[in-house]
Amino acid sequence: MRATLGNQADASGHALGQLLDKIAGHKGCGTSGGEGKASCGSSAGPADMAPEVWEKVKNHPCYSEEAHHHYARMHVAVAPACNIQCNYCNRKYDCANESRPGVVSEKLTPEQAAKKVLAVASAIPQMTVLGIAGPGDALANPVKTFRTFELIAKTAPDIKLCLSTNGLALPDYVDTIKAFNVDHVTITINMVDPEVGQHIYPWIFYRNKRYTGIDAARILSERQLLGLEMLTAAGVLTKVNSVMIPGINDRHLVDVNRAVKSRGAFLHNIMPLISAAEHGTVFGLNGQRGPTAQELKQLQDECEGEMNMMRHCRQCRADAVGLLGEDRSAEFTSDKIDAMGEVVYDLDTRKQYQELVEVERQDKVAARESALQEIDATDIRILVAVATTGQGRINEHFGHAHEFQIYEVGSGGAKFVGHRRVDLYCQGGYGEEDTLPSVVRAINDCHAVFVARIGGCPRDELQAAGIDPVDRFAHEFIEESAIRYFGEYFAKVCAGDIEHRPRGDADIRQGAFTAAA
């Protein structure tokens, strides 16, 4: 996999690959096989961000879209209990909507979890963030959650800690969160109006009592917003996740966006509802549909004027290990961890890797800037799909891609807007004829697809569908290439050689990501 980084990769790209090879000896930091959800990330760089905030998020794969090419988070399943019920959740199963495993996934004690984190961080220097997100609610299991943080902070002080919560218990734990030096909290807020909330939450358990209906939604909403305000006052960075449920809260999420922004949320991540009958959820069973890619993007764009939107989140599994999207959990099951004996934490190699990444990131920014200077201003924007295994380069073969990264490009630059997962479409058969139409559907809103290589057959089919297959930027930086491509496209439009036409909508893959690495 590393070899595909290829001969045109520059010196720092090589050095990164070699260092990773040395450490890992197996396939490295690809972003292959993530979740096919288009959603969100901060596209904002240092320019429009307070330095102390940038310092906090720059190596966080969930918060910085640039960082997620190079850095990884892992989640440990130490928190099985929950204190609310959501209509999109069936906790027996891995949750498709939130970053959390189901209760049947491997449960870990805080001690096992801490050991797993150290083992993974030593083997994978990209691992910079540890999250606790479930299977239930991190703060409905406060003893386990904070004990895990305590153990990790002791041995691996360079790892950032974060947690996800539904917010019901949050106001009770803001002081503890601060005391444990947790620097990112994610709150899932799907509504700020109990009238809307009653259709999402059948009940909550609060202060020794079960509440249902509108009362439940009212209490939950009050606690969520109070918790957010308290975190902001305490200086803890807070991201808000929202699940977009067409017909229930889709229009309302604009209000949610305003409400969370005014209370100091740093990022708002709007995720599509993923809902299918086989999930056994209320929404799955009553046929509630998720949004299309276009509906989702429209809402994200609408909210973007208001605040940073996060688009690269892939609703990855909460116990996933590796760069966002690349699930390496199978290498670190508790059996294997227990068998490992004492884990030696390798801080030096981790530092070395992170320094190389900084050089690569600066090169990428410089390349992007110079490409941008050559294009006149225009309102025209197009989407391109990119096959990549990571590190911000076009370095994946079309036929090997499990997912495509989607970039929106115009004269203002190239912006990452989401992922499209395609591997699940292949389940029916392995022949390319079965797969291709669904790949085309998944990227049907794109004008072009950038790949390292592509065979003759898919090339023809893509062209027939009006998608331009492009392999001449193989192994180059994604953003720079996208801008160059746009420059050429725009020049042809100006010359009258082609006519610019918007493309159609695309599918969002259904189903949780449960495949092992």
Next chain:
Amino acid sequence: MAYKIIASQCTGCSACEPECPNVAIREKNGVFIIDPKKCTECIGHFDDAQCVAVCPVDNTCVIDTGYPRYQA
């Protein structure tokens, strides 16, 4: 009477365990069980049986009719 947990329905989520005012609930083979000798149906502590109120699977924490009604 005491409450019992229907093992085949229990997800093992552990939510009930810390809520029990009598520490009557513990894990056994991946699911949770109630010690009928310790369970007071939450009488004297709360209006609602806590295990019932917090359990995500309906009708999983239920009255065990094999025991006489608890007398406070």
